Amino acid sequence: MTTPLLDGPGRTLECINPKFMVDLVQGVDAARHPHLGPQQLQFRERLTQEIMTHTRLRPWAMAGMLNENAALRLGLAEKLAGMLDPGHLALTLMAEKLIALRQQTHPRAQQSPGLMQQYAELASHFTQRAAYKEKALTQRGLTVQAGEHSEQIFTRWRAGHYDGWSLAGRCFIVLEELRWGAFGDACRLANEDVAAMLKDNLRSMAANYLAQGISASPTTRHFYHQWLTTPASPGLIDHKDMLGWLGDWCQADQHPVSWSVTQNWQTVALGMPRLCSAKRLVDAMVEEIFG
Secondary structure (H helix, E strand, C coil): CCCHHHHCCCCCCCCHHHHHHHHHHHCCCCCCCCCCCHHHHHHHHHHHHHHHHHCCCHHHCCCCHHHHCHHHHHHHHHHHHHHCCCCHHHHHHHHHHHHHHHHCCCCCCCCCHHHHHHHHHHHHHHHHHHHHHHHHHHHHCHHHHHHHHHHHHHHHHHCCCCCCCCHHHHHHHHHHHHHHCHHHHHHHHCCHHHHHHHHHHHHHHHHHHHHHCCCCCCCCEEEHHHHHCCCCCCCHHHHHHHHHHHCCCCCCCCCHHHHHHHCCCCCCCCCCCCEEEHHHHHHHHHHHHHC
16 A cells, blocks of 8 residues: 555654654544544544554554544554654653543543553553653753754755745744654753753744745745745645644644644634744744744
8 A cells, every 4th residue: 555645745754653643542532623624534544544554553444443442542552652662752641641531530431441441551651661761861961862853854954855835834844843852852851941042043043944945034024825835746735734734733822823834724813923024933833832
């Protein structure tokens, strides 16, 4: 089976696997995305099938079963986490969600003892792995790894790996790649001064790269549609759908710029500036993504 998403827009993206695992665990208790249209749901189904193909876990992907069966979703998340390194952020988010699921006592769904046991065991497993990873990261030097990771991702940006997306979309992709990896780990685990320094450097570099894409200075303002227009290409729809999935955590009122950049099947958020510079866009997205 061909895998046009993973071999196309996802070819060099490292954040797909950790986000997919977190989605599996976070989707256990309900449909998280009631606002999704058929196009977005179809994209998720395609991505699931492709990840199954890549990891040779085809039997797990019984059509639609993952959506209904919490134990299956958790089993798949555990299996993938054993095959692919989820990273510190994904391990932490999965453990937190499982702990929260165990503590939910509302009567909507009486959970089976077997499922509660699965929550407990997986939460413990992911917590231990996150702690081990944190120790290893700290020993190797958080800022050194953050610098190496940042250089790697910006090199890909410069080499045109993200050119299938809009200008602002490329920047969002870069920030998400950094958030899910060693750079994001350093921002969360290092002390405040180090985290602030890393984010300052990130803002400066990202604003320069974004401005180069439009051949202007980082402070020159342009109409927002110049930043948000996806270049015409045979894979345009796949690129848009991938961006929408990566940004599906955004909310129009809380993350207006990231929402407007990623959820391009919706109207832009009220908080999205209609005239904006590369610097303004980057400052907003770094704040929305890294907090």
